[in-house]
Amino acid sequence: MRLLVSFKICPDLELLREEDIILTEEMGIDTHFLPNIINCYDESALELALRLRDKTKEFPIEISAFTAGNEQAELTLKSLRALGFAHTVRAEDEKGYTVFSSETVAETLAAYIKEYPQDCILLGKEAPNGNNGIMAGLVSEKIKHPLIGPILDIIFIDRESVTVLVSDEGRIRKQIVSLPCVLCVGNAVISKLRVATLRERMKVSKTESEYISLAYPDHEYIAAPKEVNPMIAKRAGYQSQKDGSEAVRDILRNGLQKVLEQI
Amino acid sequence: MKLLFVIHGTDNKIIETAYKKKQKICRQMDCIAESCVYGEKEELENLSLELLGGRIYTLPVKTCVVEAISKSLHKLIREIQYTAVVVADGDRAGELAALLARLMNVKCITAVTELTKENGGVRCKKMIYNNLLCAGFRLPPEFVISERLAVLSLRNERPEPLDHIVLEPCRNPHYILEDTLFEERRPQVISPVLIAAGMGIKRREDIMKIREYAKHHGFSFGVSRPVAMRGWADISEIIGVSGGIYAPKVTIAIGISGAAAFMAGIEQSDYILAVNTDPSAMIAKQSDAIIADEYQNVLQPLFENLEKFTYPRHHDLSCR
Numbered sequence: 214m215r216l217l218v219s220f221k222i223c224p225d226l227e228l229l230r231e232e233d234i235i236l237t238e239e240m241g242i243d244t245h246f247l248p249n250i251i252n253c254y255d256e257s258a259l260e261l262a263l264r265l266r267d268k269t270k271e272f273p274i275e276i277s278a279f280t281a282g283n284e285q286a287e288l289t290l291k292s293l294r295a296l297g298f299a300h301t302v303r304a305e306d307e308k309g310y311t312v313f314s315s316e317t318v319a320e321t322l323a324a325y326i327k328e329y330p331q332d333c334i335l336l337g338k339e340a341p342n343g344n345n346g347i348m349a350g351l352v353s354e355k356i357k358h359p360l361i362g363p364i365l366d367i368i369f370i371d372r373e374s375v376t377v378l379v380s381d382e383g384r385i386r387k388q389i390v391s392l393p394c395v396l397c398v399g400n401a402v403i404s405k406l407r408v409a410t411l412r413e414r415m416k417v418s419k420t421e422s423e424y425i426s427l428a429y430p431d432h433e434y435i436a437a438p439k440e441v442n443p444m445i446a447k448r449a450g451y452q453s454q455k456d457g458s459e460a461v462r463d464i465l466r467n468g469l470q471k472v473l474e475q476i
Numbered sequence: 477m478k479l480l481f482v483i484h485g486t487d488n489k490i491i492e493t494a495y496k497k498k499q500k501i502c503r504q505m506d507c508i509a510e511s512c513v514y515g516e517k518e519e520l521e522n523l524s525l526e527l528l529g530g531r532i533y534t535l536p537v538k539t540c541v542v543e544a545i546s547k548s549l550h551k552l553i554r555e556i557q558y559t560a561v562v563v564a565d566g567d568r569a570g571e572l573a574a575l576l577a578r579l580m581n582v583k584c585i586t587a588v589t590e591l592t593k594e595n596g597g598v599r600c601k602k603m604i605y606n607n608l609l610c611a612g613f614r615l616p617p618e619f620v621i622s623e624r625l626a627v628l629s630l631r632n633e634r635p636e637p638l639d640h641i642v643l644e645p646c647r648n649p650h651y652i653l654e655d656t657l658f659e660e661r662r663p664q665v666i667s668p669v670l671i672a673a674g675m676g677i678k679r680r681e682d683i684m685k686i687r688e689y690a691k692h693h694g695f696s697f698g699v700s701r702p703v704a705m706r707g708w709a710d711i712s713e714i715i716g717v718s719g720g721i722y723a724p725k726v727t728i729a730i731g732i733s734g735a736a737a738f739m740a741g742i743e744q745s746d747y748i749l750a751v752n753t754d755p756s757a758m759i760a761k762q763s764d765a766i767i768a769d770e771y772q773n774v775l776q777p778l779f780e781n782l783e784k785f786t787y788p789r790h791h792d793l794s795c796r
Binding site: 226227229230231232234236240241242253257339341342343344345346347349350351353354359360361362363365374378380381382383384385386387388389390391394397399400402404405434435436437438439440441442443444445446447448449450451452453456457458460461462464465467468469470472473474475476 | 484486490539540541542543566567568569570571572573574575577578581582583584585586587600602603604605606607608609610611612613614615649650651652653654655656657658659660661662668669701702704705706711712714717719725726733735736737743746747748749755756758760761762763764765766767768769773774776777778781782785786
């Protein structure tokens with residue numbers, strides 16, 4: 214059985230301060246100085262895949278990982294090989310074209326899957342750069358596999374079907390879905406990817422990723438931005454210059470008390 | 477422009493919010509919108525659709541599978557010749573919008589926070605890069621979007637008279653072999669005061685104390701996604717996209733950075749107070765006030781003052 218996880222490497226935007234924001238020509242933010250992380254939903258997907266492989270004893274599951282990006286992804290890909298991902302695939306994108314282009318990534322992934330069919334494809338719900346939340350849907354539509362999600366957990370898999378827990382506007386549903394399918398991973402119960410041991414890393418020290426070129430869709434449905442601007446303050450943002458209980462009294466005097474009196 | 481507003485109708489709170497959003501869209505687009513509410517048959521029957529008003533199509537579904545729902549919606553869209561679709565925010569809104577756009581062969585944007593009519597087309601905005609940037613888009617008059625609109629105020633207008641049409645139920649696709657309810661929605665405490673805890677809270681015990689405090693006083697309580705993913709809170713306590721959306725009088729956001737996904741859950745608050753050691757955190761621009769201090773120094777005096785002004789318990793059991 215084959216399982217593929219698509220993930221995105223993102224800059225850790227939580228560390229970005231307002232005064233460090235520099236807009237780029239590509240209508241993004243210059244983030245070259247920020248450490249990179251795996252998009253949190255994708256990280257859950259990667260760990261879910263590993264756990265599924267570990268607990269399925271009846272037959273072997275070959276897991277692969279796919280990403281579109283530049284060389285910065287190589288360290289993560291090597292870690293994934295160390296953790297047991299049989300194939301790690303990188304669609305080369307040195308210019309960062311795919312940062313915003315979900316459709317190009319989906320087209321590239323679909324092309325790879327058509328060449329190397331998979332029983333189950335996992336993707337995270339959304340990534341912080343574009344906040345689109347559509348990758349899983351695009352991939353599903355391109356490869357004509359059903360889309361199930363947002364997934365909270367994968368309970369069981371056999372040769373014909375997969376059993377999952379799905380979030381449904383606050384409810385949780387248990388679904389058995391026939392394979393092949395695309396699973397969109399949401400607020401999964403498992404969120405952190407395990408860490409490879411030194412021994413595991415040394416085992417794969419001489420291995421490499423597979424590299425493919427980007428595939429571009431004939432037509433793009435997702436509109437591209439015409440302009441980007443720093444976020445304008447939506448609220449007053451009164452900052453108390455005091456500390457502790459003095460700060461609380463200050464805030465009460467400057468607006469909070471009036472609101473509380475209306476309750 | 478003939479606009480269809482698509483809503484996943486699970487309860488009347490959703491319908492009330494949908495009415496506010498429909499009002500906002502119609503005002504800004506200078507058009508009339510009709511609605512399609514999809515959901516389970518039993519839930520649809522319990523909805524007070526007159527709260528939404530106007531022409532409403534209801535689409536019963538057995539299981540919320542985006543592919544099947546999009547095909548049923550597309551059939552309606554072609555029949556009535558809608559030129560634009562707005563999908564209400566929800567678990568599957570973005571995917572549904574993208575699929576509809578492909579079926580209709582039009583452009584799509586997801587998580588739109590503002591839209592206005594402009595020069596024969598539409599101008600949209602959405603937040604990107606974790607709420608750090610605002611991206612502007614231009615669309616032709618034929619489009620599909622999923623919305624993430626804030627509806628702070630409501631004009632005092634009555635909904636239009638209801639004209640309800642029930643559509644042919646959406647069948648379960650063949651690939652869903654079994655579908656059962658695993659866990660029902662947990663009723664959320666809806667209070668005029670929401671206490672939200674984020675990753676700035678360093679200890680699990682502190683999260684528990686804050687939760688206990690909120691519970692004891694009948695306040696709503698929630699967390700940012702990373703707190704729940706760390707195992708310090710239940711997934712049902714997540715605030716924001718794919719979590720709870722709140723519209724309280726006051727939100728106290730403790731140790732919250734202000735990421736877009738979280739802010740979607742509290743931006744409808746009348747007043748937001750942030751407690752964060754970093755005065756230039758993203759949340760500062762999105763709050764009415766900020767106390768830049770360690771939460772341990774602030775919480776006790778803050779909670780004492782909250783108690784003075786609020787009644788002991790505010791309970792309105794309601795689901796998102």
